[in-house]
Amino acid sequence: MSNLRLVPFEVEIPELEVEDLRRRLRATRWPDAEVVDDWSQGAPLAYVQDLCRWWADDYDMGLAGRINAFPQWKVELDGLGIHFLHVRSPEAAALPIVLTHGWPGSITELLDVIGPLTDPAAHGGDPADAFHVVVPSLPGYGWSDKPTEPGWGVERIGRAWHELMTGLGYDRYVAQGGDWGSAVTSAMATQAPDGLLAIHLNFAVALPDADMMSDLTPTEAQALADIGVHAETGMGYSGQQSTRPQTLGYGLADSPAGQLAWIVEKFWAWTDGSGHPEGALTRQQMLDDVSTYWFTNTAASSARLYWESFKRLQAPSPIELPAAITVFPKEIIRPSRRCAEKLFTDLRWFEEVAHGGHFAALEQPAIFVDQLRGCFRPFR
Numbered sequence: 001m002s003n004l005r006l007v008p009f010e011v012e013i014p015e016l017e018v019e020d021l022r023r024r025l026r027a028t029r030w031p032d033a034e035v036v037d038d039w040s041q042g043a044p045l046a047y048v049q050d051l052c053r054w055w056a057d058d059y060d061m062g063l064a065g066r067i068n069a070f071p072q073w074k075v076e077l078d079g080l081g082i083h084f085l086h087v088r089s090p091e092a093a094a095l096p097i098v099l100t101h102g103w104p105g106s107i108t109e110l111l112d113v114i115g116p117l118t119d120p121a122a123h124g125g126d127p128a129d130a131f132h133v134v135v136p137s138l139p140g141y142g143w144s145d146k147p148t149e150p151g152w153g154v155e156r157i158g159r160a161w162h163e164l165m166t167g168l169g170y171d172r173y174v175a176q177g178g179d180w181g182s183a184v185t186s187a188m189a190t191q192a193p194d195g196l197l198a199i200h201l202n203f204a205v206a207l208p209d210a211d212m213m214s215d216l217t218p219t220e221a222q223a224l225a226d227i228g229v230h231a232e233t234g235m236g237y238s239g240q241q242s243t244r245p246q247t248l249g250y251g252l253a254d255s256p257a258g259q260l261a262w263i264v265e266k267f268w269a270w271t272d273g274s275g276h277p278e279g280a281l282t283r284q285q286m287l288d289d290v291s292t293y294w295f296t297n298t299a300a301s302s303a304r305l306y307w308e309s310f311k312r313l314q315a316p317s318p319i320e321l322p323a324a325i326t327v328f329p330k331e332i333i334r335p336s337r338r339c340a341e342k343l344f345t346d347l348r349w350f351e352e353v354a355h356g357g358h359f360a361a362l363e364q365p366a367i368f369v370d371q372l373r374g375c376f377r378p379f380r
Contacts, residue, residue, distance in 0.1 A: 004167035006073040009083060010129040011064040011143060013295050018061050021256055021294060028257040039268055040233070051264065051283065052257050059287050063295070066288065067107070070114060074143070075167070077160040080152070081133045083143035084136035086168065089118040091130035095380050096170035097372070098134045098161055099361075102179020102203075103241075103302055104263040106142050106292040107135050109362040110284075116369045128380070129373040134165065138180060140301030142292055147301070153308035154180065158187035162196065171195050174376050178202040178360055180305055183313045197379045199349065200372060202360040205316050206325075206335035206343040225333040234269055237262070241306035249300025252293075259299055260290050270358035272330035278364050299303055301314040316343060319335035324349035324375035328364070330357030349375035 033045040036108065050275045069084045085107060088094070097117070099110050115129045116123040123254040129363045137144040139160075161184065165173045174197050177185035182203040189199045206221060207227075240248050264277055267286055273279030277286060293299060327334050329352070335343075337350045351371065356364035 004075045004077075004164070006075050006195050009072045009074045009143070011067045011072075013061070013064045017295060022056045024256050025052050028052065028255065030257075039265070041081075043265045043268070046260050048257065048264070051287075052260060054283055055256070055260065055290075059291075060284060061291075063108075063288055063291050066111065070111070075164065077163050078156065080139055080147060080160075081145035082136055082139065082160065084134055084164065085114070086135075087114050087118050087133045089130040089132050091119075091121075091127050093128075093380070094118070094130035094132045095376060096132040096165060096168075096173035096225035097136065097376070098136065098165055098173065098175045100136065100161070100175070100177040100181030100184045101138065101141075102177070102181045103141075104266050104289065104293070105179060105181075105304065105362075106289050108288045108292055109359055110135050112365040113361045115371050116365070117144050117372065120373070125369075125373065129377070131372070131376075132170070134168065135313055136161065136164065138184075138302070138305065140304060141298055142296055146298065147304070150308065153305070154183040154187045155191070156193055157184045159193075161188060162191070162193045166195060167307060172197055174198050174200070174379060176200040176202075176372060179358065180313075182307075183309060183316075186316055186319060187312075189319045189323065190317050190349065196321065198324065198376065199319075200324040200326070200349070201370070202328060202371075202377050203327050203331060203333065203358065204325045204327075204335050204340055204344070205313065205333055206337055206339040207333070208336075209342060212339070217336065217368050220336050220339070223336070229335060232301065234332075237266070238306055238310060241303035242310035243307070245300055245303035245307050248303055252299030253297055256290075257275055259294050260287075262299075263290050270330065270332060271363055272328070272355055272357040276282070280357065281359070285362060319344050320346055322346045322348045322379070324371075325351075326360070326368075326371045326375075327352045328358070328360050329354065332358060348378065 034041040072085045074081050074083050120129045121127045142353045175185045182201045185199050267277035271280035361368045
């Protein structure tokens, strides 16, 4: 089936590393508390202390087993070892799909949707909606190799993903992404390689143009105002990661409390959680993701993708390939249909759903799956 050299892979987290994590958490030197009673200065001390205690004492450290429940491999693509899950559907006519995560996400945010996508009949769905699912870890993320030279931006990743899908024997496939996964998927659509039929994004950077600014709807005006708040108060992380990722890496690689706070603040800011991250996600879900970054020591290498491609994320190119967009109500950028149609010239699907935020598959797996089933039916 494959013309790639696939090496079977299993995640291993040695007990010595688990004990080192617990030791570091218990030895954390804490800063003084914030001087406000909310998250406006960052993740509150009391909450971070409680979550770190839970990570050390109560968290189920069986992350490796939860990932190893799925078939996975490593393969060399363009000179770099890429880790990926590959779950084939029992339905012979299933449509191949590549799902790409972002930052501070990981493959863990997609685990809950693999079963319903690959085997709809076992999850109350129509077998005709089945997918063969491929979930790669981005370069420098999770168990993929870390680039040792510049150049691994979203365009190069997109070309590598096409090599992966065709190398697995899929001459027709679709692609989906959010956050950096959206940028990679959009880059693939711009490249329009033979076999890529259509894309779906749950994070679409499509803003009003000058002609629209005098004619904004109330919904568009609110979405634009929310982007303004994000630009004013929520972009410190991207400024650091896109300019000095290496400097940031020293603190996060050495302190699990620091790594946790750096990520969990985004779970607070970007989820549909009514003002608290645990309103949208469980502690286990959050710490599976944080643990992925910690045990793979990928704080710096993951941040370098911002250094490589942040300008590309801010200035996307027009896309002519068939596209689908789902807008979740707590997403950072929420385009209207008419904004999206200016950037995506063959927009086949546009839906605004009732619940969910930036981590769509993790927060609302049923909605996420339903959207993918619906938007890709015409391409089977």
